[in-house]
Amino acid sequence: MKLGVFMVLFGDRSFEEALDMAASRGLKAVEIGTGGNPGKAHCNPDLLLENKAAREQFKKAVESRGLMISALSCHGNPLHPQKALAQQDHDDFVKTVQLAELLEVPVVNTFSGCPGDHEDAKYPNWPVAPWPNDYQEVLKWQWENKVIPYWKEWGAYAEKHHVKIGLELHGGFSVHTPGTLLRLREAVGEVIGANLDPSHMWWQGIDPVQAVAILGKAGAIHHFHAKDTTIDPINVNMHGITDMQSYSLMQDRAWQFRTVGYGHDMKTWADIISALRLHGYDYAVSIEHEDGLMSIDEGFTKAVRNLQQVIMEDSAAEMWWV
Incomplete structure (x- = not known):
């Protein structure tokens, strides 16, 4: 496995400075935003698609630091009932797929999207x-009318461009659990897989180790995010797991995102990492920081240190004792 980082953390730094930060912590992979919610601070597909020299310089900047690009990410809602919003996120996705092929990046991460409740709806x-x-x-x-038809068409497009789609299982979107991911995968094909983030499993009451087993047995994990969640045992009884309060109301919320190791102990994270390898995933573990109690630098640094204790970087040894 390769420990990496979702570089949206360092959106206020230049591309080179962000890469230096990742390399200085001993990471081996970076996930780069190309539109949608992650933005384009470090990668503008419009510029790179039309300029081969710029693409080569972009790749060199990554590889010269001993890094690889694990995924390009354009999390958005291409099924939004407001057509202008859907079109923007769709265009970002299409350009990201095109760019991923040219950069030889195997995975594009995004959301499944969430439609409205009829053709003239205004909101998801x-x-x-x-x-x-x-x-x-x-x-x-x-x-039947939106989710499956869209991903059948654009899943085939991604396949044609030799790119897999990692859908993040995230509340508020049609694909948000292992079951909904497998439903779409069955309808569309193996190009669809999960960008599995344990933090979104915990608040839904799903054990991430079991989620890894369910999806891993199906070969349906294309990418992995490392982020933690803590659930407040008092507040959850007041607001439930579908707590709609702002993330900024940390004392009142039922649950909140935390840096790796600050929601669950390292034995739990060791179990998750072990389950990933056991069920066939040996790719990137990409750190995502959304911890309201820590600065970006501290949260990132602590996540790296904690994950370095449990990640398995070497290939498994032969069972000499068998």
Whole structure:
């Protein structure tokens, strides 16, 4: 495995400074934003797609520091019912796929998107209960008319460009659990897989080790984010896991994101890393920082130190004792 970082953390630094930061901590991989929510601070597909020399310089900047690009990321909502918003996120995705092929990056990370509840809707609608039955009707319409048709078309496009799609299982989007990921994968094909982030499993009540096993057995993990979550045992009884309060209200929220090791102990993280290897994932472990109690530098540094204790970088040895 290769320990890496999602470079959106360092969006206020130049590309070269961000790469230096990653290399100085002994990392081996970087995940780079190319649009959508991660933004384009370090990579503008429009510029690199039309300029081969710029692409070569871009790759050299990464490789000369002993790094590789694990994924390009353009997390957005290409299924947004407002067509202008959907088009922007769709265009970012298409350009990112094109660029990933040219840069020989095997994975593009994004969200599945979430449609509205009918053709003229204005906002996304995320059904989370089977009753009243209206919600089942909305869910059926979304998957049959929007989610599956979109990803069938653009999954095939990604495959044609030799790129896998890592969908982050994230609340608020149609694909947010192992089950919804596998449903889409069954409909679309193996080009669809997870960008699995344990932090989003914990707050949904899903054990990340079991999520790794479920998805890993299906060969459906394309990328992995390293981020932690803590659940407040008092606040969760007040607000539930679908707490809609701002992330900034840290004393009141039911759960919040934390740096690796500050939500769950390192035995838990060792179990997650072991499960990844056991079930066939030996690629990047990409650190993401969204901890409201720590500075970016401190949170990043502590995540690196903690993960270095448990990540398995060497290939497994032969079982000489067998």
